[in-house]
Amino acid sequence: MKQQLTLSIVGSGGDGAVAAGDILSMTCAREGLHVIKTEAYGPQIRGGESSCTVRLSSTPIFAQADTLDALVVFSWSDFGRFRTELVLGDDAVVLHDSDDPAPDEIASSPGRKVFAIPFTKMAREVGAPNGKNILALGAVSAIFGLPAEALRSAIKGRFKKKTAAVVEANLKAFEAGVAAGAALGIKNEGLQYKASTLKLLMSGNEASAVAAVDAGCRFFAGYPITPSSEILHFMAEWLPKLGGNCLQTEDELAAMGAVVGGSFAGVKSMTATSGPGLSLMSEMMGLASMAEIPAVIVNVQRGGPSTGLPTKSEQSDLMHAVYGGHGDMPRVVIAPVDVEDSYHATVEAFNIAEEFQLPVIVLTDQSIAQRRETLAADSLVHEVVERRLASPEDLKEFKRYRITPDGISPMSVPGMVGGMYQTNGLEHDESGRPSSMFVMHEEMNAKRYRKLDSIARKYRLFRRYGPEKADLGIICYGSSMGPVREAVDKLNASGQRVAAFVPRLLVPLPVQDIEKFVAQCDHILVAELTYSAQLYHYLRTQVDLPRGKTRVFARSGGRSLGVNEVIEQAMRTLVRTQEVEEVLA
C-alpha cells in the first residue's frame, strides 16, 4: 500500500487529460485527501499538447512530486514534449493507448509495468467516443484503489448539463475502464487513505481573488495575461454580483491607471498581471507611491524577460517588484508561499495598502497561481483593515500630506467637503500644492519612506521550519517554500539538522529575523528560481550573509524546484562543509 500517489495524464487538446485530472482531484479533495494538481501546456497555450499531474496523499504535502508513480498517455509524441518535466519513477505503472505503442526507452526499463489498453476503441464501443479520459480514470481507480463510487458521482456531476445519454455513456466508459484495469492483475499498488472531512480545492489565483472580495475590494481593472487571467475572470463574474465593478482595459497602463483612479475616488481597488504587464504598470505604481494612493497589484511571475515562458513559473520579477520604477519609490512587496497563503497575503496586501496609502505588490508565480491544492475548509479567514478617512478635526485645516511620525497622513476622497486637494504626480507640500524645493522633496521622501519603517515594525511576515540550531539553513521565497519544506522534513528525518527561512514580506524585509536565522545556522543555502541569483543579491543589500558560509543555488525557471534537487544541493553544501572540516582537522 502507498501513502502517496502521483499520476500524470498526457494528451492532445480534446483528449480530456486535464478534465480527467479535474475530476480525480476534486473527488479526492471531497474525500478529505491532500491533493496538488498541476497542468502544463506547450507554448501555444491553446490547442497542442497538455498534461495534468495529480498528487494524492493521506498526509500534508507542499509541492508537486519529483517523479510519477503512474502515467496515462494517449499520444507518445505529446509526452515527448514534457519529457524533461514528467519524470517516471523506476517502478511506475504506465498505461497507454494500444494504437500508439510505447517507445523502447519506456518499455525496456526493468521495474516499470507498461500496459497497452485500447482506450480509443473501447470508448467508441461503449458509445462515448470522447470518453477515453473517463475510461482511463476507471482503469486508474481499479489499479490504485481510488474512491470509485465518489468518482462515479463526480462524473455524473461533470456531465449534468449534457443529455442523459451522454452521462450514461460516460459511466459505461468508466466501468469499462475499471474492468480493464482490474484485468491487468497489478497487486499492492493501492493508495492507503481514510476518508475525512471535505477540503477546499483551489488555485492561487482563485485564492487571491476570493481574498480581494473578502477584503472589500470592489473595483478591479485588468488586462488579460497568462498566467494571471483567472483573477480577471473571477472578478468579472463575481464583482458585479457583489455590487462592484470589473473593467477589462486596453492595456496594463490603463489597468493600473484605473486602479489608481478608483482608489483615489474611495474604493478598494486591485489589478492582476504578469511580468510584461508589471513593466507597463511601473509608471502608474510610481504615481500611486508619490500621490500616496492605496493599490494592490497581484503579479503572477512567469519566465522572462519579454514574452519569455508565458505558461511556466520563475521567480525573476523579484528585482523589478522590489526596485522597479524611477525615483525613490516606496512600495511594499509580499510573497505568498502556497495557495492558502495567496489568500492571506492578498488580504494583508489590502490591509497594508489601505492603512499606509501606498502600492502593494503580491509577488506570486505561475506554480502557485495555477496549481490547485487542498486547504482546510475553515482556513480562509483573515482580519480586514478598513480605509481611515480624514476626521472632522483633520478637515478643519486639511493637509492631505501632513508630515507625521509614522508617515501616514489624513486621506480624503472626492466629494468630501473641506477635504479638497490637488492629487499630484509632482512633488508637493503638505497641502498637496506642487513644490520643487529641495527641502520639501527631502522631507516628503522621508515621510513616505517612514511608512516602510512603520510597516516593518508592525508586520513580521515570514515562515521558519526545522530545528532552532541547524547545520544548514535554507533561505528561499514564494513557491520555492513547498519543495524546500519537504526537503527539510526529509533531511531532518534522515538525521541531518536543516532549517528553512521563508520571508513573506520582501519589502520591507524582516532583516532582524533573517539575521537571527543566519546566526542560528552554521551554513546558509539561498535557493531560488532565477538565473542571476536575484534573491541572494537582494538579501545581501540588507542582510549580512557571510561569504564564507553562504552558498547559492539559483537556476532558471520553466520547472519548479524539485524536492530531490533541494536535498541534493543541501547535501552538497553539508558534505563539502564536512570535507573542509576534515581537511582542517
Add this chain to the structure above:
Amino acid sequence: MAESTLKIGTAEVPKENRIGLKATDYHGGKSTLCAGCGHDAISNQIVRAFYEMSVKPERVAKFSGIGCSSKTPAYFLSRAHGFNAVHGRMPAIATGAMLANHHLLGIGVSGDGDTASIGLGQFMHMIRRNIPMIYIVENNGVYGLTKGQFSATADEGSKLKTGVINDLPPMDLCALAVQLGCGFVARGFAGDPKQMVNILKAAIAHNGLAVIDVISPCVTFNNHDGSTKSYTYAKEHDELLHQIGFVPSYEQIEVDYEPGEVKEVTMHDGSRIVLKKIEEAYDPTDATNALVRLKQAESAGQMLTGLVHLQPEKKSFMDLLHVVDEPLATLTLERTRPPREALDKIMQELM
C-alpha cells in the same frame, strides 16, 4: 466673422446662482501661464459655465495629464477635487474614479500632446467606453511646456518660429471622436468665449463623454506668421457650423425664431440646445455628414467650430454596466464586505 451665439432669454447674469453661490466660489488659483494664453480664456469659461449651471463645486472631480493645459485645473474650481495625473494617462485614472463614484461630475483637461500623442490610445478607449464626463483638449499644435516642438495636431506646412516646417498631416481629434462613436463632439476657439460657454453648458448636460477640441493659441511658441494655430489665423479661418444657444432644463424659455430657422436638440436632462443655421442646414446628429463636413473643412483650410456631432440618447458606460445608483465609494463597510453566505456560495462553485 458671424456672431457665434444665439440670444435666448435675458442676457443678465444673476449675482448668485440657484444654489446660492457666487461666481467667485468657482474661481481657482492664479494662473501661471503666459499672459494672453488661450488656456486661461477657456478656464474663465469653465468657471462661468459651472457657475451658471449651478453645479455644486464639491461634486466636481477635475482630471488632467501633463502639459500647459493640464496645469489649468488649478486655475478653476478650487473647491473641487483635482487629480493632476501623469502624461497621457488621465483617461484611465478618470475612468477608474468615475466607476468608483459616478455621482461625481468629471471634467478632464488635456492638450494636443497629452491626447493626440502619448495618450492617444487611452483617449480612444475612453470614447469607446463612453465614460460620462467632459474631456477638453486645449489644442495649440505645439508642446509649450517643453518649449515649442510640433505636436500631432500641427497642420501640414505650419511653421515654427525657428523656421522648421511641419511635413506630417495633422490628426483631427473631432473626426476621430465622431468615427469612434462619441455622442458629443464639439470644436471651439479660445477667442470665442460666448460659443465656448454654450458648448460647455451643453457638455455638462450631456450624459456620456463630451469631447471638446478647443483651438487655443500658444502666444509664446505658436502665434507667429506661418503658424496655423495663431489667433490671427484662427480668426480668419474660423468657419461656424451654426449659432449656438443653450436652455437649461429648469428654464421654460420659448425660443423666438422662425420655424425651420433653428434646430433644437433635447438633452438627457431635459435641457435644450438650440442651433441656428448660418449658411447651410447642418444636422449634428448625422455622424456620416459630420465626417464629410470635417474633411471638406480640412481640404478648404477652414477651422470648423460648433457642435460637430450629438447623440444625446447614446448609452453611457454606467448605463451599460447597470451600476446601482449608490456609488461604490459611498457604500458602507458592511455592504462592501460580502456576507459569509456569499463567500460560501463562491466556494461551492469552485468545487
